[in-house]
Amino acid sequence: MNExxxxxVSDGVMxxxxxxxxxxxxxxxxxxxxxxxxxxFVEVYTAIFKGSLGTxxxxxxxxxxxxxxxxxxxxxxxxxxxxxxxxxxEGQLYMGGLTAALxxxxxxxxxxxxxxxxxxxxxxxGGGAVGLLMGWFRTRFGAPEVITGIMLNSIITYFTxxxxxxPLKPAEAASPQTAPILKSAELSxxxxxxxxxxxxxxCVILCILIYLLQRRTIWGFKMTAVGMNPLAAKVAGINGSxxxxxxxxxxxxxxxxxxxxxxxxxxxxxxxIISNGxxxxxxxxxxxxxxNPLGVIFxxxxxxxxxAGATMVNQxxxxxxxFVDMVQAxxxxxxxxxxxxxxxxxxxxxxxxxxxxxxxxxxxxxxx
Numbered sequence: 001m002n003e004x005x006x007x008x009v010s011d012g013v014m015x016x017x018x019x020x021x022x023x024x025x026x027x028x029x030x031x032x033x034x035x036x037x038x039x040x041f042v043e044v045y046t047a048i049f050k051g052s053l054g055t056x057x058x059x060x061x062x063x064x065x066x067x068x069x070x071x072x073x074x075x076x077x078x079x080x081x082x083x084x085x086x087x088x089x090e091g092q093l094y095m096g097g098l099t100a101a102l103x104x105x106x107x108x109x110x111x112x113x114x115x116x117x118x119x120x121x122x123x124x125x126g127g128g129a130v131g132l133l134m135g136w137f138r139t140r141f142g143a144p145e146v147i148t149g150i151m152l153n154s155i156i157t158y159f160t161x162x163x164x165x166x167p168l169k170p171a172e173a174a175s176p177q178t179a180p181i182l183k184s185a186e187l188s189x190x191x192x193x194x195x196x197x198x199x200x201x202x203c204v205i206l207c208i209l210i211y212l213l214q215r216r217t218i219w220g221f222k223m224t225a226v227g228m229n230p231l232a233a234k235v236a237g238i239n240g241s242x243x244x245x246x247x248x249x250x251x252x253x254x255x256x257x258x259x260x261x262x263x264x265x266x267x268x269x270x271x272x273i274i275s276n277g278x279x280x281x282x283x284x285x286x287x288x289x290x291x292n293p294l295g296v297i298f299x300x301x302x303x304x305x306x307x308a309g310a311t312m313v314n315q316x317x318x319x320x321x322x323f324v325d326m327v328q329a330x331x332x333x334x335x336x337x338x339x340x341x342x343x344x345x346x347x348x349x350x351x352x353x354x355x356x357x358x359x360x361x362x363x364x365x366x367x368x
Contacts, residue, residue, distance in 0.1 A: 019288075022334035030327035039319045048324060051312020052305040057194070058312070064195040064266070066304025068093070068275070070203045071258030072282025073289065073296040074210060075127075079145075079251040080291045081214060082243050083227040088134055088149030089255040090279025091156035092127035096256020098160050099126030100263045101270035104181030115184040120202070120260045127256015128249045130156065135248035139241040145248065153279070164272050176272035187264040197265035199257075204297055206254065211293040223247060255279060284332040303328065 031041035052062045072089045079086035086092075100123035110118060130152060137143040163169075164176040187197035214220035225233040226243040234240055262274050285303055289295030310324035 019335050023331055026327060026330035026334050030323070030330050033326065034319075034323050037323070039323070043317055044313060044319055044323060047313045047316055047319075048306065048309030050316075051310075052308040058308055060191050060194040060196045061311070062301065062304040062308040063200055064197075064304070065307045066300040067196070067200045067203060067261055067265075068258040068278040069281055069285050069303050070200070070207070070296060070300035071261065072255050072279050073285030073300050074203065074207055074282075074293055075251040075254035075258075076282045076286035077289065077291045077293055077296055078210060078254065079247050080286065081223045081227050082240075082247040083230065084138075084244060084247050084251070085146050086131070086134070086149060086248065086251045086255075087146050087283075088130060088152045088252070088279075089282050090275060090277070091149070091153040092130045092252040092255035093259040093262075093275055093279045094156050094160050095130050095259070096123035096127035096253075097259030097263045097270050097274050098163070099123055099256070100260035101178050101181060104185030104264065105179050105269075107185075108182060110184065112184040115182065116187055116264065119181070119185040119264055120187075120199075120257060123256045123260025123263070124253040125256070127259065128253035130256075131248040131250070131252020132245065134252070135245035138244055138248070160270070161272050164270060168270075177267075178270045180269045181263065185264060186268060187261070189265075195266050197261065199261035199265055203257070203261075206257075207293045207297050210250075214293065219246075255282070258282075284329075288332050288335050302331070306331075 027045070031045070034041040034044055050058065052058045072093060075089055075092070076086055100119050103122040104115075104119045107115065107118065134145050134148050134152065137148045138145050161176065164178055168178045169176060170179050187199055190196045190198065190200065214223060222233070222238050223243055223246075225236065225238055226240045230240050233243075258278060259274065262278075263270055267274060281303065285299045286296060288299035288302070289297075306324055306328045310321040313319055313324055314321040
């Protein structure tokens with residue numbers, strides 16, 4: 001193992017240690033707040049464990065919940081690599097879900113696996129198209145993607161809501177939704193009587209591919225250069241506008257795949273409120289992973305565990321499930337900003353060293 005490889009392993013171990021410490025501190029502080037609220041933190045954490053990891057059903061639910069979060073977290077991580085803050089993930093997820101539903105309903109001449117794959121591809125195209133629009137606003141007019149993303153989120157959710165309340169709503173439907181997608185467009189389940197589908201495998205593969213793309217290719221190098229110093233990248237002959245467009249299209253495509261996964265594996269149709277905030281929650285998932293595509297896999301699973309556990313807390317206790325959301329937020333804060341934990345520790349260590357060195361220095365001075 002060469003020096004570079006050893007350094008990467010050492011950095012990885014250190015990052016893992018910091019994340020584990022941050023998780024422990026978040027759970028401790030969360031426990032204190034829960035206790036101050038007059039509830040038992042032991043009961044809360046026990047319910048979270050039982051609802052997410054304590055049974056095979058809970059584990060499957062955790063992974064199923066993690067799947068759309070993995071897609072949107074990966075989408076945000078791709079954008080941030082070039083300095084793009086993609087706030088439009090929610091709208092991209094909705095558009096991806098809608099286009100996937102339309103292909104799943106009306107394209108009826110394809111065999112099963114092919115139809116399912118084409119339906120997922122349609123979801124990626126739908127989300128990528130929204131990313132392309134954001135990129136066009138950014139490169140053509142200089143419009144900040146943060147603003148255009150938020151704006152498009154509202155436009156798309158209202159537009160899709162109109163469609164499933166009107167033109168696309170079946171006459172017999174009691175709630176806003178489209179017709180069911182064809183069986184051939186549905187994703188295969190990884191376990192019976194669960195919502196866990198092959199979309200999870202697809203996303204894990206994509207996380208690995210994006211990681212390799214960013215670390216091992218010229219395109220990835222250009223993305224990193226633009227993200228670190230756009231002016232220097234321009235001087236080096238790298239077209240920043242092209243990188244912004246490419247990153248936003250790819251980022252939007254990942255979110256669109258998340259919408260397709262919900263349509264093809266969970267709802268089997270497009271519904272009015274298809275997302276439980278998955279687009280917005282992709283941002284903290286990416287932050288928790290330090291915007292590393294491989295880290296996104298584990299960060300999304302952690303979020304899935306907490307969300308599945310929140311369901312059990314809501315069902316089996318009288319404790320407000322918002323406490324679980326609070327713990328989730330604490331985890332993100334402490335992992336994304338490790339200096340909150342490390343800075344006080346370093347100050348304490350520095351104080352102890354000064355205290356220990358004081359008498360020693362005094363002793364040396366007296367001896368002289």
